Amino acid sequence: xxxxxxxxxxxxxxxxxxxxxxxxxxxxxxxxxxxxxxxxxxxxxxxxxxxxxxxxxxxxxxxxxxxxxxxxxxxxxxxxxxxxxxxxxxxxxxxxxxxxxxxxxxxxxxxxxxxxxxxxxxxxxxxxxxxxxxxxxxxxxxxxxxxxxxxxxxxxxxxxxxxxxxxxxxxxxxxxxxxxxxxxxxxxxxxxxxxxxxxxxxxxxxxxxxxxxxxxxxxxxxxxxxxxxxxxxxxxxxxxxxxxxxxxxxxxx
Numbered sequence: 001x002x003x004x005x006x007x008x009x010x011x012x013x014x015x016x017x018x019x020x021x022x023x024x025x026x027x028x029x030x031x032x033x034x035x036x037x038x039x040x041x042x043x044x045x046x047x048x049x050x051x052x053x054x055x056x057x058x059x060x061x062x063x064x065x066x067x068x069x070x071x072x073x074x075x076x077x078x079x080x081x082x083x084x085x086x087x088x089x090x091x092x093x094x095x096x097x098x099x100x101x102x103x104x105x106x107x108x109x110x111x112x113x114x115x116x117x118x119x120x121x122x123x124x125x126x127x128x129x130x131x132x133x134x135x136x137x138x139x140x141x142x143x144x145x146x147x148x149x150x151x152x153x154x155x156x157x158x159x160x161x162x163x164x165x166x167x168x169x170x171x172x173x174x175x176x177x178x179x180x181x182x183x184x185x186x187x188x189x190x191x192x193x194x195x196x197x198x199x200x201x202x203x204x205x206x207x208x209x210x211x212x213x214x215x216x217x218x219x220x221x222x223x224x225x226x227x228x229x230x231x232x233x234x235x236x237x238x239x240x241x242x243x244x245x246x247x248x249x250x251x252x253x
Contacts, residue, residue, distance in 0.1 A: 016079060018043050018163050018194040019064060023073035026059050033059045036073070041196055041210075046189050048208030049198040050241070054216040057198040058096065061167050064196065065093045078163060087185045089117065090165045092156030096171065098148035102141030106132055106151055109140055113155045126154040129184055131177070146172040153181075161232065164188065166197045170204065182207045202238035214239050220244050 019041035034056050041047045047060040049057050062068035063075055064084020075082040078090055100109050110127065114120040127136050130150040135143065140151055153169060166185075170178045182204070185195055189209070197208065205211055206225055213220045213228070221228060221244050225237050234240040 015043065015214055016076070017041055018078055019196065020076045021073065022075075024060075024063065024075050025064060025072045026056075026068060026070055027072075030069065033217050034063070037219055039212055039219055039222060041194060043194050044189055044192045045209040046185055046195045046207070048205050048211045049196060049214060050202065050205050050211055050237075051200065051214030051220075053200050057200075058167055060214075061093075061165050061196065061198060063166055065091055087215075089159055090162045092159065092161035094149070094152050094156045094164075094166045094169055096168045098145070098152045100140040100148055100151045102252045103139065105134045105137050105139055106143070106154075109151055110154055110158065114158050117159045119158045119160075120160050124161070126157045129157060130154045131180060140185060146174070146177060149173070150177075150181075162193065164193055164195045166195065168200070170199070170201070174220055178204075202236070202241060205237035205241075211237065214242065215245060215248070220248060 017040040019039075021037050021039050024034060024037040037060070049060065051057055059068060063071045064077055064082055066077075066087065071082070078087055078089050101112070101156075104112065106127065107123065110123045111120060114123050121228065127133055130153050132147065132150055132154065136148060140148060143151070149169065149172065153166070156164060170181055173181065185197065185207075189195055197204075199205070208225065210222070210224055211228060212222045221231070223231070228237055228240045229235070230231070230245040232240040234243050
């Protein structure tokens with residue numbers, strides 16, 4: 001009696017990317033801020049959103065977290081449309097302007113935000129993560145700009161988010177704190193958190209697993225730092241970016 005050939009077990013489908021954009025556009029008045037963007041952000045990696053000030057990075061981040069108006073196209077975040085209610089506890093978002101109460105201490109600020117998330121037990125951990133243990137009882141209004149930004153980051157980390165969206169998180173920080181924060185970002189990614197980090201400082205591109213290079217509301221190029229350097233035969237990501245800008249200008253003429 002012949003036996004039917006055994007069927008190979010089905011391989012589970014790869015999980016969808018945490019961020020998937022198709023034809024994403026934002027028009028403000030007569031100005032197109034984002035123009036027909038298609039991209040994905042890989043899970044458990046640091047994706048750097050790099051480009052000069054005014055190129056649309058902050059608008060794109062607001063679209064991802066669901067606070068940007070007049071968004072067209074398709075934007076799926078953690079298997080939901082961007083801005084959907086179930087995403088609120090799954091995304092941590094840090095804006096360029098620190099989101100803190102000046103008349104509360106660092107600890108009181110974080111205790112307040114933790115009470116909303118039901119995560120009060122996490123307050124000591126996030127204070128330590130952002131290196132503010134010695135300032136825990138200081139009023140937020142007495143802190144430096146960089147320290148206030150770290151309080152905002154700590155608040156975003158309270159709920160152990162699956163996706164962390166950081167808009168210029170290292171602005172105003174000294175080189176040692178920048179290094180330490182990037183080490184924290186890499187630890188979070190190693191633990192499975194997906195990070196989308198914007199910057200206009202090109203040397204931070206080298207610290208990312210993958211890059212989206214933006215200019216004038218469009219994605220100029222994407223790939224790993226090595227891929228972009230190889231593609232342009234440039235020694236640094238900054239040189240690669242400038243090469244791509246010059247190539248785009250020539251094409252537009």
